[in-house]
Amino acid sequence: MKQLSSFFVVMILLPVFAGCGAIIDFFQPSTTSVTLINNSDFPVDVTLFIDDEQNIPEDALTEVGEQIDRTLQPGEVASFSRDCDELQAIIVEDADLRVVVGVSPETSTDVLRDGDDFGCGDRIIFTFDHSALLVDFNVTVDVQERTSL
Numbered sequence: 001m002k003q004l005s006s007f008f009v010v011m012i013l014l015p016v017f018a019g020c021g022a023i024i025d026f027f028q029p030s031t032t033s034v035t036l037i038n039n040s041d042f043p044v045d046v047t048l049f050i051d052d053e054q055n056i057p058e059d060a061l062t063e064v065g066e067q068i069d070r071t072l073q074p075g076e077v078a079s080f081s082r083d084c085d086e087l088q089a090i091i092v093e094d095a096d097l098r099v100v101v102g103v104s105p106e107t108s109t110d111v112l113r114d115g116d117d118f119g120c121g122d123r124i125i126f127t128f129d130h131s132a133l134l135v136d137f138n139v140t141v142d143v144q145e146r147t148s149l
Contacts, residue, residue, distance in 0.1 A: 018058040020144065026067060030084055031078060031081040031082060031083055031120075032081065032082060032087045032120060032121065032122055034048075034050075034079065034082075034087075034123075035077060035079045035123060035124070035125045036126050036128070037072075037126070037127040038128050040097050040129055040137070041074050041130070042097055042098050042130075043097075044062045044096065044128045045071050045095065045096045045129070046068075046069070046071070046072060046093045046094075046095045047068070047092070048070075048090060048091060048093060049061050049062050049066065049067055049093055050065055050082065050089065050090045051066065051088060051089045051090075052085060052088050053088055054113050054115060055089075055113070056089050058091065058111050068080070084107055084114070084121070088114045092108055092109040092126055092139055095108065097134070097137045099134060105134065105135070109138070109139055109141055112124060112141065112143075117143065118143045119145065120146075121143050121145075121146030121148075122143050122144060125144065126137065126139050126140075126141055127142070
């Protein structure tokens with residue numbers, strides 16, 4: 001019971017000493033989420049890179065960043081999260097639509113950066129799709145901002 005009382009005292013005194021923003025920050029998520037959606041009719045091989053340096057140049061990001069490889073089956077949705085400090089820059093460096101062996105339309109994205117393109121607590125959604133004739137394979141990027149208290 002004493003621990004519970006101490007918790008309430010801290011929560012009451014926190015805005016007095018640190019401002020109301022401290023309470024909001026306490027309850028806000030400290031991770032950024034990434035969702036990969038395959039809306040195509042074929043498997044998609046995705047290679048993306050993330051890094052903890054917000055202003056890393058694209059060529060350096062694909063050399064020293066954390067590489068994540070994933071094969072998405074048609075209709076599959078995959079997600080992962082990273083601490084906000086660990087995900088400051090992200091790029092889909094290559095995505096291949098596996099139509100038949102030797103025929104793989106591909107696509108990529110520009111680098112997305114924390115502060116400019118997304119924020120801590122946001123969800124970055126990469127959706128892979130193609131045209132009816134399979135001549136256009138693309139990835140769209142959507143950022144869902146975190147909801148505030």
